[in-house]
Amino acid sequence: MLVVKKFGGTSVADKDRIMNVAKRCIADYKAGNDVVVVLSAMGKQTDVLIDMAKEINPNPPRRELDMLMTTGEQVSVAMMAMAMDVLGVPCVSLNAYQVAMHTTSVYGNARLKRIDTERIRNELDLKKIVIITGFQGVNKYDDYTTLGRGGSDTTAVALAAALHADKCEIYTDVEGVYTADPRVVPKARKLKEITYDEMLDLATLGAGVLHNRSVELAKKYGVRLVVRSSMSEAEGTVIKEVVKVERMLVSGVAADKNVTRISVVGLEDRPGVAFRLFDALAKANINVDMILQSIGRDNTKDITFTIPRDMEKDALDALEGIKDTLNMQDINTNSQVAKVSIVGAGMMSNPGVASKMFECLYNANINIRMISTSEIRVTVLIDEKEVEKAMNVIHDMFGLED
Ligand code: ADP
Ligand code: ASP
Ligand code: MG
Numbered sequence: 001m002l003v004v005k006k007f008g009g010t011s012v013a014d015k016d017r018i019m020n021v022a023k024r025c026i027a028d029y030k031a032g033n034d035v036v037v038v039l040s041a042m043g044k045q046t047d048v049l050i051d052m053a054k055e056i057n058p059n060p061p062r063r064e065l066d067m068l069m070t071t072g073e074q075v076s077v078a079m080m081a082m083a084m085d086v087l088g089v090p091c092v093s094l095n096a097y098q099v100a101m102h103t104t105s106v107y108g109n110a111r112l113k114r115i116d117t118e119r120i121r122n123e124l125d126l127k128k129i130v131i132i133t134g135f136q137g138v139n140k141y142d143d144y145t146t147l148g149r150g151g152s153d154t155t156a157v158a159l160a161a162a163l164h165a166d167k168c169e170i171y172t173d174v175e176g177v178y179t180a181d182p183r184v185v186p187k188a189r190k191l192k193e194i195t196y197d198e199m200l201d202l203a204t205l206g207a208g209v210l211h212n213r214s215v216e217l218a219k220k221y222g223v224r225l226v227v228r229s230s231m232s233e234a235e236g237t238v239i240k241e242v243v244k245v246e247r248m249l250v251s252g253v254a255a256d257k258n259v260t261r262i263s264v265v266g267l268e269d270r271p272g273v274a275f276r277l278f279d280a281l282a283k284a285n286i287n288v289d290m291i292l293q294s295i296g297r298d299n300t301k302d303i304t305f306t307i308p309r310d311m312e313k314d315a316l317d318a319l320e321g322i323k324d325t326l327n328m329q330d331i332n333t334n335s336q337v338a339k340v341s342i343v344g345a346g347m348m349s350n351p352g353v354a355s356k357m358f359e360c361l362y363n364a365n366i367n368i369r370m371i372s373t374s375e376i377r378v379t380v381l382i383d384e385k386e387v388e389k390a391m392n393v394i395h396d397m398f399g400l401e402d
Contacts, residue, residue, distance in 0.1 A: 001166045006038040006156035010173040011230035012076050013043035022083040034124045037131045038156040041072025062107035070144045073133035080131050091129040096136040103137030103145045110137050110145035115162040153214035161221035168223050171230035176237035179400040180253040185391050187401035193243045198251050198343050201377050205341040206256030250344035250398040255387045257338040260312045263304040266329025269296035284318040286311045290372045309335055338387045341379040354378045360397040366390050
């Protein structure tokens with residue numbers, strides 16, 4: 001059997017944890033499996049590197065930031081290989097360049113395009129455990145890229161797909177996927193199983209336990225994913241196509257604080273205005289999420305939308321570039337907002353779920369600033385400081401507790 005095992009930052013934060021992970025991987029290897037290990041940077045090392053960069057340049061060039069960030073994962077794979085060596089097991093560490101993990105060229109948010117498997121296969125044939133850097137890739141200029149924060153999960157799933165692995169296990173610092181972030185909602189319950197679609201929405205809407213593109217890839221290539229703890233033997237959560245257990249109305253609540261709301265006020269009310277506005281943002285590679293256009297009055301209208309908070313400067317620069325051609329009167333931004341969402345495939349056939357969510361926010365005196373919905377989710381934009389309260393009251397309302 002070929003197993004891909006991915007360990008996040010907390011799981012390899014220090015010497016003892018690295019030894020613990022090494023032993024866990026060796027147990028699998030000794031049971032006769034081919035083992036590929038994917039690692040994140042140790043502890044909060046990626047944050048430390050970003051802070052270091054910003055100390056010398058508040059706006060570091062994205063290429064150089066990737067060059068710096070990729071060192072984090074390189075440290076962990078080398079340390080892990082040394083740990084396994086001391087335990088007497090043959091192994092080799094490889095970075096994205098050595099494997100050849102090809103990505104698109106966008107620094108900081110690259111997508112994996114193709115993974116060469118030859119080197120990995122050769123090392124596995126030599127009966128070695130292969131330890132690979134998560135989060136990083138190489139683009140067509142032979143430069144290092146990164147896959148976006150939390151991207152090691154995506155490296156692991158992409159490797160599992162490319163190698164036709166039998167299993168892909170994501171080891172982290174909680175015991176699986178919960179009905180809400182257990183650090184925010186103490187009553188959150190661990191899910192035994194969840195569908196790809198529900199997990200994809202939860203991950204996209206802020207449930208940081210999995211990188212959303214890893215779920216997208218797992219669905220596309222049918223990789224069965226398991227999320228479990230690196231500190232215990234507890235059974236984790238299985239992510240797969242169909243879930244047998246009775247369909248719940250809502251399977252989870254997620255929150256995302258990486259949000260800024262931008263309002264463009266006093267735009268001319270004529271065809272082509274929205275197109276030019278969002279075209280400028282798209283060309284600057286900015287993901288726009290919720291969009292609200294006011295009803296026109298006096299031949300003007302307002303357009304309000306949300307973007308990731310870390311793209312605020314780029315978005316404002318892009319808007320500045322079209323300010324004159326679009327005749328806008330004003331641009332307001334608010335970064336003290338956050339999105340809270342409920343996700344559940346059971347919503348499709350049950351009207352009234354959204355109103356139930358709005359009712360409990362009303363009871364908690366929380367003001368809703370924007371709303372968006374799909375067949376299996378409802379998202380509201382609220383003040384950031386009310387996120388914890390909102391998540392807990394919504395979680396209680398839908399009876400998701402243990
Ligand atoms: P790793 O470094 O292992 O990749 P992450 O910090 O990226 O770990 O992801 C694990 C964290 O995700 C947990 O510590 C938890 O606080 C958070 N989290 C958010 N939403 C959920 C959820 N629905 N279920 C489980 N964990 C969640
Ligand atoms: N080390 C990277 C990060 O902190 C990637 C990851 O942990 O998945 O974002
Ligand atoms: Mg993670």
